[in-house]
Amino acid sequence: MLSRGPATAADPGTAADPGTAADGSPARAVGSGGPRPEAPRRDGPRPGRLAAWAELLRVSALFTVPGDALAGAAAAGARPSCRTLLAIGTSLCLYEAGMALNDWSDRDEDAVDRPHRPIPSGRVSPTAALAAAGALTAAGLALAARAGRAPLTVATTLAAAVWAYDLRLKHTAAGPAAMATARALDLLLGAAAARPRATTPALRAALPHAGLLAAHTYAVTAVSRNETQGGSTTAPLAALATCTAITAATTRHALHSAARSRPPAERTPGALTGLVYAHTALTPLLHAALNPSPPLTRRAVGAGIRAMIPLQAALAARAGAPGTGLALLGLAPIARRLARKVSPT
Secondary structure, three states, X not given: OOOOOOOOOOOOOOOOOOOEOOOOOEOOOOOOOOOOOOOOOOOOOOOOHHHHHHHHHOHHHHHHOHHHHHHHHHHOOOOOXXXXXXXXXXXXXXXHHHHHHHHHHOXXXXXXXXXXXOOOOOOOOHHHXXXXXXHHHHHHHHHHHHHOHHHHHHHHHHHHHHHHHHHHHOOOOOHHHHHHHHHHHHXXXXXXXXXXXXXXXXXXXXXXXXXXXHHHHHHHHHHHOOOOOOOOOHHHHHHHHHHHHHHHHHHHHHHXXXXXXXXXXXXXXXXXXXXXXXXHHHHHHHHHHHOOOHHHHHHHHHHHHHOHHHHHHHHHHHOOOHHHHHHHHOHHHHHHHHHOOOOOO
């Protein structure tokens, strides 16, 4: 059962505080003269309602989503197409469904640890958050169906992983693996949509890229389990080692391409995106490992989420799509600026 928040007016049959009005403002003394202040209107939109939903859905993290489908399409050896756009739309809907469902399932825990969140603070109702999760899931699957049978199959599996994580697996030992699986499936969704008539070869080609993205996601998710209380050096150190290995894998491929005398237009994005990924992810993780306080842990998690953008760019460049990699890299500063207004965690 949810506990009710403070009432905004006196309960029936209870004497109101003579020093305050029903809305909490100072009340005029009886017989003090002057017009009685007009009660505030309740029929208009609540101030900050859109901001509350933006916080609930963590819109600053949305820029980390399109790169999954684009990297998947590049791994499958295909250029972005209308089906890729449908895959991106599916990913965005399912990602936001997971955000709404996450806060709905954590509403009791957030009431203690993060009472400022939209649901425990009363700015978004639990019913509205759950309804939004269901509607966004349905919309995502509808878009996947437009892309083809194979993308719909992958999207259905992805939706099941999202709901299983938020409702059952999040607080278990399988939580990071479930989240990593969801991210890997999101990249595979882009590969399946890019080549719906050759799904098996496309998925096989995209598997190594999905594995690197899954490894990064697992590491960041493991760190996020301590973001409200801190105290763990093991998770940031493990994530630091994982992200260092991913950096080595992406940059080594770029250097290997350079050794084969590929044109500079194909060599430069691979090295550049790998370096941006390292710069974004490694330093905050090192700080969190040295001082696992809640603020530094949250900062490392936020940086790890944003680091998915240059990682996706590196994966696209690695698959032979340098233009896609550079375009994705342009999303990173936008995500960073937006994260200052709306937290991605």
